[in-house]
Amino acid sequence: xxxxxxxxxxxxxxxxxxxxxxxxxxxxxxxxxxxxxxxxxxxxxxxxxxxxxxxxxxxxxxxxxxxxxxxxxxxxxxxxxxxxxxxxxxxxxxxxxxxxxxxxxxxxxxxxxxxxx
Numbered sequence: 001x002x003x004x005x006x007x008x009x010x011x012x013x014x015x016x017x018x019x020x021x022x023x024x025x026x027x028x029x030x031x032x033x034x035x036x037x038x039x040x041x042x043x044x045x046x047x048x049x050x051x052x053x054x055x056x057x058x059x060x061x062x063x064x065x066x067x068x069x070x071x072x073x074x075x076x077x078x079x080x081x082x083x084x085x086x087x088x089x090x091x092x093x094x095x096x097x098x099x100x101x102x103x104x105x106x107x108x109x110x111x112x113x114x115x116x117x
Contacts, residue, residue, distance in 0.1 A: 002035070002036040002037055002038070002039055002049070003035065003036070004034060004035045004036060004037055005035060006035060007028060007029040007030070007031050007032075007035035007036065008025050008026075008027065008028055008029065008035070008036070009025070009026045009027040009029065009036055009039070009047065009049060009060075009064070010023055010024070010025060010026060011023070011024050011025075011026035026047075026060075026064045027047075027049075027060055027064035029049065029051060029058065030051075030054065031053075032053035032054055033052075033053040034051075034052045034053035034077075035051070035053060036049045036050065036051055036058075037049075037050045037051070037052050037078070037079045037080070038050035038078075038079055038080040038081040038082075038093070038094075039081065040081045040082050040083055040091070040110060041110070041111045041113060042059070042083075042106075042108045042109060042110050042111055043088070043108065043109045043110065043111045044061065044062055044108055045061075045062030046059065046060050046061045046062050046067070046108060047059075047060045048060075048081050048083075048091055048106070048110070049081070050078045050079055050080060050081040050093055051078060052076065052077040052078050052079050052096070053076075054076070055071065055072045055075070055076030055077070055078060056069050056070055056071045056072060056078060057069070057070040057078060057081055057091065057093055057104070059106060059108065067108075068106070068107070070091065070104045070106065072093075072095055072102060073102060074095040074097070074098050074100045074102055075095045075096070075097025075098040075100070076095075076097060077095060077096040077097040078093050078094070078095055078096075078102075079094055079096045080093060080094040081093040081094075082110075083109070083110020083111070083112070084103075084110075085112055088109035088110040088111075088112070089105055089106055089107070089109055089110075090103055090104075090105060090106075091103065091104050091105075091106050091110070
């Protein structure tokens, strides 16, 4: 879960009966004008984190350690992020400043969390 104003990502394990337990801070994001927003999971358990305050997407490993930073070639307000289900190395994200949909190739494949028929 992204806590935008606190500049944190929280990890919330959910049991089969929909109970959360042992909630903790997965990652502290750099401060600035705004913190994390949209999130997408990769196949290694890491996260792609849209960061509108820094105009980028952070790629974190499964321990919350930054691996890569994808900078926007458009505006700074990157708010949504998703992996393309037809090409899981393609990250698609929105730039709310300019109303653009951008994309980047990333080294770790995304994980599809829902079936796409």
